[in-house]
Amino acid sequence: xxxxxxxxxxxxxxxxxxxxxxxxxxxxxxxxxxxxxxxxxxxxxxxxxxxxxxxxxxxxxxxxxxxxxxxxxxxxxxxxxxxxxxxxxxxxxxxxxxxxxxxxxxxxxxxxxxxxxxxxxxxxxxxxxxxxxxxxxxxxxxxxxxxxxxxxxxxxxxxxxxxxxxxxxxxxxxxxxxxxxxxxxxxxxxxxxxxxxxxxxxxxxxxxxxxxxxxxxxxxxxxxxxxxxxxxxxxxxxxxxxxxxxxxxxxxxxxxxxxxxxxxxxxxxxxxxxxxxxxxxxxxxxxxxxxxxxxxxxxxxxxxxxxxxxxxxxxxxxxxxxxxxxxxxxxxxxxxxxxxxxxxxxxxxxxxxxxxxxxxxxxxxxxxxxxxxxxxxxxxxxxxxxxxxxxxxxxxxxxxxxxxxxxxxxxxxxxxxxxxxxxxxxxxxxxxxxxxxxxxxxxxxxxxxxxxxxxxxxxxxxxxxxxxxxxxxxxxxxxxxxxxxxxxxxxxxxxxxxxxxxxxxxxxxxxxxxxxxxxxxxxxxxxxxxxxxxxxxxxxxxxxxxxxxxxxxxxxxxxxxxxxxxxxxxxxxxxxxxxxxxxxxxxxxxxxxxxxxxxxxxxxxxxxxxxxxxxxxxxxxxxxxxxxxxxxxxxxxxxxxxxxxxxxxxxxxxxxxxxxxxxxxxxxxxxxxxxxxxxxxxxxxxxxxxxxxxxxxxxxxxxxxxxxxxxxxxxxxxxxxxxxxxxxxxxxxxxxxxxxxxxxxxxxxxxxxxxxxxxxxxxxxxxxxxxxxxxxxxxxxxxxxxxxxxxxxxxxxxxxxxxxxxxxxxxxxxxxxxxxxxxxxxxxxxxxxxxxxxxxxxxxxxxxxxxxxxxxxxxxxxxxxxxxxxxxxxxxx
Amino acid sequence: xxxxxxxxxxxxxxxxxxxxxxxxxxxxxxxxxxxxxxxxxxxxxxxxxxxxxxxxxxxxxxxxxxxxxxxxxxxxxxxxxxxxxxxxxxxxxxxxxxxxxxxxxxxxxxxxxxxxxxxxx
Numbered sequence: 001x002x003x004x005x006x007x008x009x010x011x012x013x014x015x016x017x018x019x020x021x022x023x024x025x026x027x028x029x030x031x032x033x034x035x036x037x038x039x040x041x042x043x044x045x046x047x048x049x050x051x052x053x054x055x056x057x058x059x060x061x062x063x064x065x066x067x068x069x070x071x072x073x074x075x076x077x078x079x080x081x082x083x084x085x086x087x088x089x090x091x092x093x094x095x096x097x098x099x100x101x102x103x104x105x106x107x108x109x110x111x112x113x114x115x116x117x118x119x120x121x122x123x124x125x126x127x128x129x130x131x132x133x134x135x136x137x138x139x140x141x142x143x144x145x146x147x148x149x150x151x152x153x154x155x156x157x158x159x160x161x162x163x164x165x166x167x168x169x170x171x172x173x174x175x176x177x178x179x180x181x182x183x184x185x186x187x188x189x190x191x192x193x194x195x196x197x198x199x200x201x202x203x204x205x206x207x208x209x210x211x212x213x214x215x216x217x218x219x220x221x222x223x224x225x226x227x228x229x230x231x232x233x234x235x236x237x238x239x240x241x242x243x244x245x246x247x248x249x250x251x252x253x254x255x256x257x258x259x260x261x262x263x264x265x266x267x268x269x270x271x272x273x274x275x276x277x278x279x280x281x282x283x284x285x286x287x288x289x290x291x292x293x294x295x296x297x298x299x300x301x302x303x304x305x306x307x308x309x310x311x312x313x314x315x316x317x318x319x320x321x322x323x324x325x326x327x328x329x330x331x332x333x334x335x336x337x338x339x340x341x342x343x344x345x346x347x348x349x350x351x352x353x354x355x356x357x358x359x360x361x362x363x364x365x366x367x368x369x370x371x372x373x374x375x376x377x378x379x380x381x382x383x384x385x386x387x388x389x390x391x392x393x394x395x396x397x398x399x400x401x402x403x404x405x406x407x408x409x410x411x412x413x414x415x416x417x418x419x420x421x422x423x424x425x426x427x428x429x430x431x432x433x434x435x436x437x438x439x440x441x442x443x444x445x446x447x448x449x450x451x452x453x454x455x456x457x458x459x460x461x462x463x464x465x466x467x468x469x470x471x472x473x474x475x476x477x478x479x480x481x482x483x484x485x486x487x488x489x490x491x492x493x494x495x496x497x498x499x500x501x502x503x504x505x506x507x508x509x510x511x512x513x514x515x516x517x518x519x520x521x522x523x524x525x526x527x528x529x530x531x532x533x534x535x536x537x538x539x540x541x542x543x544x545x546x547x548x549x550x551x552x553x554x555x556x557x558x559x560x561x562x563x564x565x566x567x568x569x570x571x572x573x574x575x576x577x578x579x580x581x582x583x584x585x586x587x588x589x590x591x592x593x594x595x596x597x598x599x600x601x602x603x604x605x606x607x608x609x610x611x612x613x614x615x616x617x618x619x620x621x622x623x624x625x626x627x628x629x630x631x632x633x634x635x636x637x638x639x640x641x642x643x644x645x646x647x648x649x650x651x652x653x654x655x656x657x658x659x660x661x662x663x664x665x666x667x668x669x670x671x672x673x674x675x676x677x678x679x680x681x682x683x684x685x686x687x688x689x690x691x692x693x694x695x696x697x698x699x700x701x702x703x704x705x706x707x708x709x710x711x712x713x714x715x716x717x718x719x720x721x722x723x724x725x726x727x728x729x730x731x732x733x734x735x736x737x738x739x740x741x742x743x744x745x746x747x748x749x750x751x752x753x754x755x756x757x758x759x760x761x762x763x764x765x766x767x768x769x770x771x772x773x774x775x776x777x778x779x780x781x782x783x784x785x786x787x788x789x790x791x792x793x794x795x796x797x798x799x800x801x802x803x804x805x806x807x808x809x810x811x812x813x814x815x816x817x818x819x820x821x822x823x824x825x826x827x828x829x830x831x832x833x834x835x836x837x838x839x840x841x842x843x844x845x846x847x848x849x850x851x852x853x854x855x856x857x858x859x860x861x862x863x864x865x866x867x868x869x870x871x872x873x874x875x876x877x
Numbered sequence: 878x879x880x881x882x883x884x885x886x887x888x889x890x891x892x893x894x895x896x897x898x899x900x901x902x903x904x905x906x907x908x909x910x911x912x913x914x915x916x917x918x919x920x921x922x923x924x925x926x927x928x929x930x931x932x933x934x935x936x937x938x939x940x941x942x943x944x945x946x947x948x949x950x951x952x953x954x955x956x957x958x959x960x961x962x963x964x965x966x967x968x969x970x971x972x973x974x975x976x977x978x979x980x981x982x983x984x985x986x987x988x989x990x991x992x993x994x995x996x997x998x
Contacts, residue, residue: 015949015959016933019910022958023929026911029954055930062937 009072012063016056024049053389071402078403088375089407092368095765096411096458099364101418102357102758104451105441106350108423112442113261113346117335120255122194123295128302129338130161130292130309133327133604139339140587141165144287144323145270145280147316148186151292154312157305159297160192163290166257166264169545170730171226173239178226179542179730180265181436182240183257187269190217190251192295193258199223200234200249203269212274214245217267220253240266242547243273256438258293260335261342263436283316284323285588285664291340294332306332326589326603342439349747352828356510356758361458363506367765368404368462370499374776376400376466397467404463405456412455419443419451429750431742433582434540434733465495496773497809503769504813507762508850509821514759515842516825516832517752523682523834524745529581530677532619535571536737537711538579539718541701542730554634556725557694557701561611563721569708570718575611577700579737580679581744590690592650593660593667605646606679606687607663611694615641615674617706625657625672632693639693641672646688661690668692681744683833704737711736751831763853766813771857774806778861785865786873795866802865806858814847895927895935896944897974900967903945909958910936936961944970 024045031041049055082089118124130151132142143151143163152161166183187208190197198220207213216238218227227233237244245268257264270290271280279287296305309330317324333339337347376383383396423441430437541560543553557575565573578586590605612628615621623644632639640661647656647670660667668690676686692698703722707714715734722731733740778785785798793801822838829837902908902916910932917925939945944967950960963971 016937018957019959020929020933022909022956023911025956026909026952026954026958029956030915049929051930055933058930059933059937062934062941 013056013060016059020049020052020055074399074402075406077399078406081403082406085375088371092371092407092462093411093414095364095368096408096455096462097414097418098761099357099361100408100412100415100451100455100458101422102360102761103354103454104415104419104447105422105425106354106357106754107450108419108441108443108447109426110346110350110354111444111446112423112426112440114336114343114350115446116442117260117338117341117343118193118258120193120195120252121258124335126159126296126298127193127335128294128296128305128332129335129340130294131331131333131339132313133329140585141289141291143290143292144283145290146283146287147313148290148292150316151309151312152186154315155294155305155308157297157300157308158294160188161292161294162186162189162192162258163270163292164189164258165270165289165291166259166262167545168542170241170542170547171239172242172547172728173244174226177546177728177730179545179732180222181263183264183267184270184272185267189258189267192293194295195252195255197249198252199231200247202249203267207269209271209280212272213269214243214272215248215269216240216245216272217249217251218247219251219255219263219265219267222265223250240268241545245272259291259341260338261346261437261439263438265436282323283320284325293335302332302334306330325591342437345747348831349751352831353751353754356513356755359506359510360758360761361454363503363510363762363765365458365461366499366502366506367769368407368458369465370496370503370769370773372400372404372462373466373496373499374772397464400467401460401463404461404467405459407463408455408459411458412451415455416448416451419447423447429753430746431739432733432735433740433743434579435584493777496777500770500773500809501813501816503766504810504850504854505816505820507759507766508814508817508846509824510755510759510762511846511850512821512825512843513828514752514755515846516828516835516837516839517748517755519835519839519842520831520833521745521748521752524748527678527682527834529682529741530620530675531580532617532706533737533741535707535709535711536617537705537707537714537718537734538737538740539703539705539715539722539734540732541703541722542732543701544699546728546730553701554695556729557698559725560701560703560722563724564703564705564718567714567717567721569714570705571708572613572617572706574614574617574704575694575698576608576614576702576704577610577694577698578608579702579704579740580677581681581741583680583743585680588663590650590661590663593662606689607692608689609692609694609696609698611698614691614694614704617704618677620677621675623673623675624655625670627672628691628693630695633695636696638666638668638696639671640668641674641691642670643674643689643691644676645686646690647673649688663690678744748831748833763850766850767853767857770806770809770854771860773809774802774858775861775864777805778802778865782865782868782873785868786870786875789868789870790874798866799862802862803855803858806854806862810851810854810858814850818843818847894978895931896939897971897978898925898927899932899935899939899961900944900963900971900974903961903963903967904971907950907960907962909952909960911958913961939967943967 027045027048028038028041031044032038036044046052116124118127121127130142131139145163148161148163152158152163155161162185164183164185166181168179169182171178171180185203187203187205190202195202197217200217202217203215207215218233223229223233227238230236233247234249236247238247239245251267256262257267271277279289281287294305296302309332313328313330317328335343337343387393387396420443423443425441427437427440430439541556543556548556561573561575564570567573578584585606586608587604587606589603590607591603610628612630612632615627622641625641628639628641642650642656642661650656650661651659656670656673659670661670662668674691678684679687679689703718705711705714705718712735719731719734722729785801788801789795789798821843825837835842898917899913902913902920905916908916910929913936914927914929914932917927936945936947940947940961944964945961946964947959947961949957952958
């Protein structure tokens with residue numbers, strides 16, 4: 001085997017041997033010539049020369065390349081040792097690979113989402129997302145154009161601030177209409193992000209407010225798929241919602257917009273058609289529609305920037321108090337945990353899972369360390385011989401650590417291959433939904449470095465500790481009294497016990513957390529959201545994005561309702577513009593008539609626009625008043641139905657019926673009170689919601705059908721019915737309500753799936769760990785047990801002896817683990833539902849499970865020891 | 878301290894002088910390791926006994942530093958051996974080693990043979 005042929009190590013080594021041999025031959029020849037006998041001469045020459053191996057070794061050190069050649073030698077030696085025990089090598093590599101892969105998978109997900117919040121953007125660390133008022137998950141866009149413009153122009157701490165708003169739109173003009181996600185953006189959008197076009201140009205600052213410049217920038221993927229990567233696309237006219245627009249540029253590959261986890265397909269200015277003048281010139285109500293992201297100037301901290309913006313905002317509020325009721329304080333978030341888009345959820349989930357994975361790695365290292373230690377103890381004779389041949393302890397430790405490192409490098413390579421696949425599994429956790437989600441892990445240099453670091457650390461951990469301990473043993477003792485130093489001395493025994501205790505102590509919190517997560521998941525699934533999820537089918541109709549006039553839309557909506565209601569198998573049909581538990585919501589400020597809010601008092605409510613029979617189809621009871629009727633249309637006075645929470649908030653202790661709420665500057669009269677139901681998450685704290693009449697203020701159109709049988713079976717019929725009205729009507733996201741609402745528990749699924757897997761690994765490791773150590777120590781004590789039995793100990797005594805030893809370790813580990821778990825569960829309390837962080841049932845069942853498994857693990861070696869024939873046991877040394 | 882560490886110390890102790898002695902020996906012609914040991918012993922009247930554990934590391938180090946070159950040749954007694962030959966660079970080194978050696982000897986000598994009146998003052 002030649003490892004470093006280029007360095008001529010083998011050749012030089014051979015020459016050195018020959019040189020020394022020649023020296024000896026000449027010395028012998030001289031002595032023989034002087035009359036000594038051949039044999040005496042040989043012995044005398046050898047004595048005179050000294051320790052040949054040592055001379056070789058010291059001489060080799062003069063060759064330079066100082067560490068490289070000895071290292072090569074050690075690596076070869078380590079490989080030889082590992083090859084000698086393939087069972088250990090394969091088990092250890094597989095265990096390490098799984099543990100490293102657990103870490104790198106979660107890290108690749110973090111890398112693909114939190115660490116790469118805006119793909120293609122420059123220096124995303126300097127970007128912050130701006131939030132006005134309360135900080136919560138999936139907030140509504142917080143700024144009006146005029147407020148945004150003032151913030152942008154009057155601040156002193158930002159290099160640039162961009163604004164955008166995105167929604168679905170229909171691309172017409174081609175063979176088939178196609179739905180795409182379009183963003184209205186400020187002209188500096190790409191500038192602030194630091195993105196350059198691959199074709200054409202991006203927007204100019206003078207294009208921002210000048211209306212009727214219908215220019216569009218295409219995303220790379222849209223340009224490729226829909227426009228066949230036409231190199232001459234710039235300057236051409238395409239059709240969006242039946243309006244001609246001019247392509248001015250194409251964004252680079254991979255650029256998907258500024259909201260983490262959401263894919264934008266094309267970009268236009270804020271008011272490209274000049275039809276949105278109202279939105280561009282007002283500061284409240286429907287004119288609050290922009291998400292805002294800023295790039296901090298170099299050297300400016302987030303705190304300073306927030307203060308600066310607060311000052312500007314304060315002036316805006318002072319100048320336009322009526323437009324700025326509610327909380328106007330500005331908070332800034334780095335993009336990795338920006339509440340807009342997916343990262344808010346990611347930041348709450350993934351770091352905890354990474355911590356779990358790290359515990360698994362630690363656990364695996366402890367397990368491997370016990371295996372390694374046992375192996376080294378059984379190799380102590382070999383080590384002692386090497387030591388007495390002149391190897392010093394550093395060399396021995398280096399060699400043994402190297403065995404660990406070689407293992408972990410192989411395991412790291414395996415993990416790398418595995419991760420390149422598992423990193424892409426993140427998308428599996430998210431059910432089909434109405435958002436253009438592009439969540440997935442990424443596999444870049446950061447992940448590779450992560451794998452390298454964790455595998456090396458693990459290798460050192462499971463190699464160094466046992467190696468140092470084993471190399472400590474005095475060579476003479478070991479050689480002299482092999483059997484007397486049972487299990488390699490008390491030091492090793494303590495280390496082994498410590499490692500077992502550590503494994504149990506680490507696996508217990510994993511089991512407790514996964515138990516809590518699993519029960520949370522069950523509670524979520526079993527919870528009553530307050531509305532019917534089964535037998536409901538929903539279908540989105542892209543009316544507002546297909547370019548119909550408002551009157552046309554109203555006519556089509558009525559037709560849809562009539563046709564779908566008449567379908568066989570349909571019990572109730574209704575319209576809505578919102579589906580609960582799909583992570584989205586709309587919010588606006590609402591004030592009771594005559595109420596003067598305190599400064600910074602936020603009176604935001606969720607709102608949904610629903611048609612007649614909406615509550616009937618979802619089985620949400622109307623507790624007081626009435627449901628909407630077809631008469632609640634644009635000609636009728638504006639009406640509202642509030643839920644119980646909203647009623648209590650605005651009119652505590654009063655009858656809400658007939659009361660009025662001011663929303664968007666208009667007054668809405670309450671005609672009914674609906675029972676509370678779930679809006680976003682099952683475990684949310686109840687937020688007030690007001691329902692408005694769909695035919696008065698509805699915007700998006702979602703058909704909601706209560707079916708007799710399986711809702712999926714009715715999907716084609718519903719689609720056909722809509723297309724019979726107009727074949728060009730885009731219909732999408734046709735799916736059962738059950739499927740849509742899965743989105744609300746997808747993060748709980750991620751948590752419990754991963755935590756469950758990690759806990760299972762932990763359990764297996766802990767149990768095999770304690771089994772291995774108890775079995776090993778019992779084997780080492782075979783002689784002693786034989787003596788005990790010969791002196792009259794019964795089999796039960798032997799069984800008790802071994803079991804107690806194992807249970808003592810388990811008990812210590814569980815005590816430590818419980819303390820660890822109780823400290824740890826506080827961090828996941830937020831993620832639980834229907835169960836306390838220290839739920840006694842979970843803790844007790846985990847303790848019992850772990851205890852039972854350990855008992856079983858100890859029983860086998862104990863049983864074996866008990867069955868031994870004392871006579872043969874005594875003989876065994 | 879292991880056996881090996883002791884060897885190392887001895888090398889360090891002798892380093893300057895051993896190098897010089899080897900280079901000086903090679904001044905008289907190419908020689909192999911065994912020959913160098915014998916030559917030093919003969920010339921020093923059996924006083925200097927060079928350990929092989931010092932000699933070979935020193936030879937290999939000198940070669941790496943470019944002060945000696947080696948080649949395999951047959952000895953007079955038909956034994957194939959590695960012969961070391963001093964290089965031009967080695968000769969320069971020998972001169973400077975010798976210089977330093979003489980300085981040290983002189984310095985030590987002036988300490989050891991101090992005149993009595995100076996020591997009294």
